[in-house]
Amino acid sequence: MRRPTTTDLYVLAWRHVRRLPDAPVRGLAHLVADLVWLGRSGGVRQLERNLRRLRPDLDERALRRTSRAGMRSYLRYFVEAFQLPGWSHEQIDARVRAVGVAPVRDAVARGESPVLALGHAGNWDLAGAWASRALAPVLTVAEKLPDGLYEEFVSFRASLGIEIVPLEGGSTFRRLTRMARTHPQIVPLLADRDLTAHGVEVDLLGSPARVAAGPASLALVGGHPLVPVAITYERLRGADRRRAGTPWGLVIEFAPFVATADDDGARRGVADVTQDWVTALFERVARSPQDWHMLQKVYLADLDPARLRSVPTAGE
Template identity: 55%
Template sequence: MVDLAAAYTFAWRHAPKVPEPVLRAVFDLAADVAWLRRGAGVRRLEANYARVRPDLDDRAVRRLAREGMRRYLRYFREAFTLQGATPEQLDARVRVEGLEHVIAITDDGGSASLALAHLGNWDLAGAWASPRLAPVLTVAERLKPPELFEQFVEFRGSLGIDVLPLGDDGVFRNLVRGAEHGPRILPLLSDRDLTAQGVEVDLRGHRARVAGGPAALAVAAKVPLLPVGIRHERLTGERRRRAGTPWGIVIRFFPPVGPPDDGSRRAQVEQLTQAWVDVLGEYIARHTADWHMLQSVFVADLDPERYARTRAAAGEGR
């Protein structure tokens, strides 16, 4: 059995020493092999792509999934070498759209709850944002074995990103406290529900279950909620030379959604959640290959009995 913690540690320590073209070729090959084998993750990726892109036939979805796997593995390749990147390289690798929407908040000493999907490279985005916009505080799923999660937290900490473990006591309270002592940005990956407190929404015409965290944080801390899209883009010329790689990312800050109508806190969370899902749903449809969703997110793909228990635990359907 592969020791994941040891494997990730080895990659973080040694990948920056490998010439970038060699590393890129290795990860592209790994992505193509995974795509050709068409395991459960790739099949789920194709099914998710088919739902958000009903305009594509099966062959086009299959081709799109190949590019999706390459971009998914690119995320890991970039993550493993990110600690070795200079500030100048980070600046060259990141282009920002809609910056005015977030600096209007942070420049005034405020905080923002950011709703992110598994798009592009969110670690690169966080590494860029922490020293340039405001301190970054986020939540991450506990990985197994524990040593792997510790490595993960250490890695993000080296990038200036503070991580709270999902499921620990007081996580949401600490998020609220962090938001109340701004300036701070609080990005939460939320296009998949990892708890029993998620929200069922309409995602591109299909029922899906997403996390309620960004909206709940915005309501509790009384801070704006901004959807954020991230996608890869090919670099050329002087920017590519400064970046040290042919690929960078575009971070798109959308205007804040809401504020929610008067009503119960749950109703406000549901309204804000659907609002950011509408924004990022359109973004995913435009940049589908950047959506690294190899798990079930749509209700139709969930186990019915398990989902019924999830809804019951969340107090839904009563």
């Protein structure tokens, strides 16, 4: 008998989790999150290293409490991803509260395609499903995954109104640049972790880190507005909770546009524009650190020195 693959398990979850009652599924997810947190896996330890640098004001007790809440938030994202294909448009709208969205909506109305700089926080799939109807068609990039899992993710996101470009080296940027110019749309890019050899070194609230160059590069080359966007969870109560059918809602906070040109009209550099969106985004992420699902290495102190050669830094 063939042993189930990761893809098999994802497909099984996408087909059946949506049919299960919400409360028991969320309760099970909390239990799994707590067990993983108690097990002190490498991912949990890395999460705490990241949180310690993001929020150096937290003492050890507060850090452990935040990392536990972080694992619950992370598992909540997965549960919602499996439930999302079964949600109605009304349920999606009831779960989302957008802050500062008017300038983005105006830019789309002018025929522009804003580039959104996102972190791995909250539920970006739910945000994309909401934005594909509330704002404009959504175009983004996804890492290629093994064993057919990438195709499943592409199919899942297509059902939400999200078009995917695979991450395949230099051709990805050229294709994304071309597609972003075809019609007004929004282009959200998860960029708080560099998956290439061309990342940018930044000051992430006081600690050196490496992030993706994509948002700044695309905005500069294509002449698109660049918007940092923070995504966090919030508790729903009363009528809001009844409409959503869940205790958790999503806040999508659109920060002011990042300047891509100097006062004299000269185009700014990728590194400086990247630093600006990182600062704007993470000042907001730091307010809800438990929703930053970063179990991988981001800060230079944790990264392999061999990967850090020839990395541009802000100001260069």
